[in-house]
Amino acid sequence: MSTDPVMRFVHASDLHLEQPPYGMADVPEHWREKLVEAPYQAATRVFDLAAEHSVDLVVLAGDVVDWRAAGPRGSWFLVEQFRRLADLDIPVYWAGGGVDPPDRWPDGLALPDNVHRFAAGRVEEHICRRRGKAVARIAGTSRHKARAVRAHEFHPDPDGLLTIAVAHGTADEEPLRARQIHYWALGGQHSATTLFAGKHVAHWSGSPQARQPLETGPHGCTLVEVDPEGRPQTKFLPTDVLRWQCESLTIDDSTDRDLFELLLHDKLQTLLAGDKEMRFLVSFSIHGRGPLLRALRREGLDQAVLKSLRETFGQGPGRAWSVSITAEPPAAFPESWYEEETFLGDFLRGVRAWQAAAEPIDLSPMLGGGESGAAGASTQVETLRHVTLLDDPHARRKILDQVVSLGVDVLGGKEKGA
Numbered sequence: 001m002s003t004d005p006v007m008r009f010v011h012a013s014d015l016h017l018e019q020p021p022y023g024m025a026d027v028p029e030h031w032r033e034k035l036v037e038a039p040y041q042a043a044t045r046v047f048d049l050a051a052e053h054s055v056d057l058v059v060l061a062g063d064v065v066d067w068r069a070a071g072p073r074g075s076w077f078l079v080e081q082f083r084r085l086a087d088l089d090i091p092v093y094w095a096g097g098g099v100d101p102p103d104r105w106p107d108g109l110a111l112p113d114n115v116h117r118f119a120a121g122r123v124e125e126h127i128c129r130r131r132g133k134a135v136a137r138i139a140g141t142s143r144h145k146a147r148a149v150r151a152h153e154f155h156p157d158p159d160g161l162l163t164i165a166v167a168h169g170t171a172d173e174e175p176l177r178a179r180q181i182h183y184w185a186l187g188g189q190h191s192a193t194t195l196f197a198g199k200h201v202a203h204w205s206g207s208p209q210a211r212q213p214l215e216t217g218p219h220g221c222t223l224v225e226v227d228p229e230g231r232p233q234t235k236f237l238p239t240d241v242l243r244w245q246c247e248s249l250t251i252d253d254s255t256d257r258d259l260f261e262l263l264l265h266d267k268l269q270t271l272l273a274g275d276k277e278m279r280f281l282v283s284f285s286i287h288g289r290g291p292l293l294r295a296l297r298r299e300g301l302d303q304a305v306l307k308s309l310r311e312t313f314g315q316g317p318g319r320a321w322s323v324s325i326t327a328e329p330p331a332a333f334p335e336s337w338y339e340e341e342t343f344l345g346d347f348l349r350g351v352r353a354w355q356a357a358a359e360p361i362d363l364s365p366m367l368g369g370g371e372s373g374a375a376g377a378s379t380q381v382e383t384l385r386h387v388t389l390l391d392d393p394h395a396r397r398k399i400l401d402q403v404v405s406l407g408v409d410v411l412g413g414k415e416k417g418a
């Protein structure tokens with residue numbers, strides 16, 4: 001039995017050309033250009049890989065570019081990449097997401113004929129032909145209002161031709177499985193995620209380039225190879241040029257500063273030895289106990305150690321930029337502290353109320369500068385909204401844990417500090 005694929009395609013989404021990586025307090029001058037270029041370089045690799053693998057088609061599952069934020073460069077870049085694919089006779093099927101509805105594209109800049117954009121609010125279908133033979137039915141829709149993919153609007157090909165559904169949004173397993181569609185090319189999640197695999201597959205390819213500290217690990221696109229039985233096999237192809245990494249370290253009472261720095265240096269050396277090309281943005285997460293942890297939290301030791309790590313690994317040709325060192329709070333504090341009639345008790349009970357609730361925390365009022373009423377200031381707040389609205393449950397929990405820990409340090413006196 002032959003296992004050679006009968007066709008192959010690249011599935012990518014969330015290129016977000018308009019959005020450079022963010023979420024760092026200090027960006028060194030010599031890393032700025034690398035950050036700004038990262039989304040374009042990663043996207044270029046997606047199209048390079050499509051060409052190298054001689055794919056039959058490319059599917060883009062939304063959030064490719066908000067051209068109003070990216071400026072002319074974003075749309076020109078895409079047109080150039082699409083032309084490259086046109087020269088290789090590779091068609092592109094593009095379903096819009098949150099930032100790239102099909103009606104939002106600069107007037108007067110024509111897309112090449114090999115690009116098929118799906119309308120919003122209804123499923124459109126195309127038959128993709130290669131060398132005169134139909135190889136796939138592509139059913140797609142650009143996101144309308146709902147966040148969820150409307151699975152029931154998609155249908156498999158009546159004659160059993162390979163069917164690829166392209167959509168941007170959230171999705172549950174059962175409704176998608178029930179449609180009997182070979183491959184769901186999904187967009188809207190920035191890290192690659194497989195909803196289900198096997199005879200049929202539903203998969204988010206993730207963004208080709210991570211944007212912020214929580215998006216750790218490799219990012220890329222998906223190469224899908226379809227075997228003669230119509231089974232899609234997915235293969236992750238890394239395309240990122242900057243990689244966020246979180247390194248954890250546990251210390252105790254006996255860890256002194258020299259040993260601590262040595263351990264962090266070791267971590268970075270191991271990371272760099274594992275990949276000779278990649279640039280890393282590293283956040284350190286320090287667990288455990290002892291005076292060093294307290295010094296990291298309260299005495300600015302984190303800044304001193306960061307400075308030394310950056311000098312050694314982040315200058316000149318250095319490929320690892322140390323973003324932060326976070327002294328992680330203990331898993332729990334004694335329950336009796338929460339019952340105290342003290343400032344600390346009041347504070348802990350107050351934070352616990354926030355921890356028990358689930359609604360997003362809006363940090364924008366804390367940016368200040370509002371009362372002079374400058375339009376510029378409110379635009380700035382709007383631009384910063386994705387960082388000031390704390391709606392990711394993981395980030396929300398983490399920050400509140402740190403708030404508790406800081407409160408204990410400040411209000412708890414010496415005997416309660418770590």
Ligand SMILES: [Mn+2]
Binds near residue numbers: 063097188189190
């Ligand atoms: Mn997105």
